[in-house]
Amino acid sequence: MFQETIAPVGKRTMILNMGPQHPSTHGVLHLILELDGETILKATADIGFLHTGIEKTCEAKTYHQAITLTERIDYLCPLTNNLCYVLAVEKLLGLEPPSRAQWMRVMLNELTRIGSHLVWLGTHANDIGATTVLLYCFREREEILNLFEAVSGQRMMTSYFRVGGLALEPPAGFLKRVEKVMATFPDHIDEYEELLTRNRIWMARTKSVGILTKEDALDFAVSGPTARASGIDWDLRRDNPYSSYDKFSFRVPLRAEGDIYARYIVRMEEMRESLKIVRQALEGMPEGPIQVNAPAVVLPQGDNRKTEMEALIQQFKIVIDGFCVPPGEVYQAVESPRGEMGYYIVSDGTAHPYRVKVRSPSFANLQALPRLAEGRLLSDLVACIGSIDIVLGEIDR
């Protein structure tokens, strides 16, 4: 079945299947490895085990219903997927959500980024053999998930961003709670760095291992922290600001080495930058409505439905028929924890999206994996997979 991908070589080599079930592949990834002893001559990734047909299902749903599908694409950053999708639909509709909604979106997205990086750090360190870090990371991630639960009622699949704004007004005292949790985070990140950054075993396993050159990164359309560790100075939050990211000041960490250690450093610094953004959002959170004034699109809020017949009718119409979106097409990209997450939505003027294409960062980043691993030892492959931070649900969609 995979004969055509494996070139015949003169000496005796071994074909090894790694996965689909393997604890270090972070999901259901199948790698076909051609080995000479312990050296990887050729690595071929075989994906599709988690293909759920989300793009096809979206075509059968209304624009609002599809929000719940988008977050199931990537279980580590559901809110980033929500954001990208609703931004694309809002662009088609010509809506601009109020600034309070935009700032809340930024704040929650940065919390998502920290949470996602924590899972990456924990599992990546665990793969390499530093088990302790995993426990610490999940302990802190729990705090972030509790915040999501407080604001939306759900820990992971929040569906908190809606077309035109947010689903609910955040509960009283929510910002205080975020502030309290965030105040502890700099110490936590110091703690992880203390365990790893100068750790000799960690450095031996990651420095000069799994090098991705800048040229290869561009050729394979690698984005996000993986690209920034290879010297590509590009972050959509800064270079193509959306949802008022231009009102925040933050630094984009950059490294030129392109090895696993560089990717580690970039993500650790990104967490600190995300903390800065959250702090700015807490300090400057604007007051005002959380939804744009567009009765045909946004569900009526509060007690209107109990006292006004029109609001009740509107509620029924939006829930049952959905809202129509003018014909057109749009490509909206946001910076997810893994890189450029893009939604390409084609509308034919009805209440159902005609086509939804998800450009997922892991899909492109995984294509570069053979460049990282070929010529290295088998044990380095595990470190390489961890370092590009893939989510298989997002690759297969």
Added chain:
Amino acid sequence: MIPPEVAATPDAATLTELAPTSIVDAKLELGELTLVIDPGQILTVCEILKARRGYAYLSDVTAVDWHPSEPRFEVVYHLFCHERKQPLRLKCRLGGDQPSIASVVPVWGAANWCEREVFDLFGIRFAGHPHLRRLLMPIDWEGHPLCKDYPVTGYR
């Protein structure tokens, strides 16, 4: 017919100069530039755009099925230039009978999986692709699920 606001863009100007017949249609909507390219010249156009306009990064290749109208398929390319922070969308319209187009893998390595995915889900063939086979669906799957004449519930 190329609208004047598109013809004024440097990307369109470069293409009209180096491949005069390549642009068959164009639009600038919601601030996004779309050039509809003659499918026979897609490889040339991509080479020109990469070499002359700095589009070194291919975000995505996908397709849209307009069944039952003809031309049925649109293959959509999303390009990006990091230096100018400029996105660009290319489109090629293909007929529904044995749709095929030249592969752009020689220009961007990233196109490899994207084109395999489009082949898998739409049945569009990419001539010159190094190993065009299914990517997401099982290798013995019948049909192409993202086509509009393929039921959401599948055939069962």
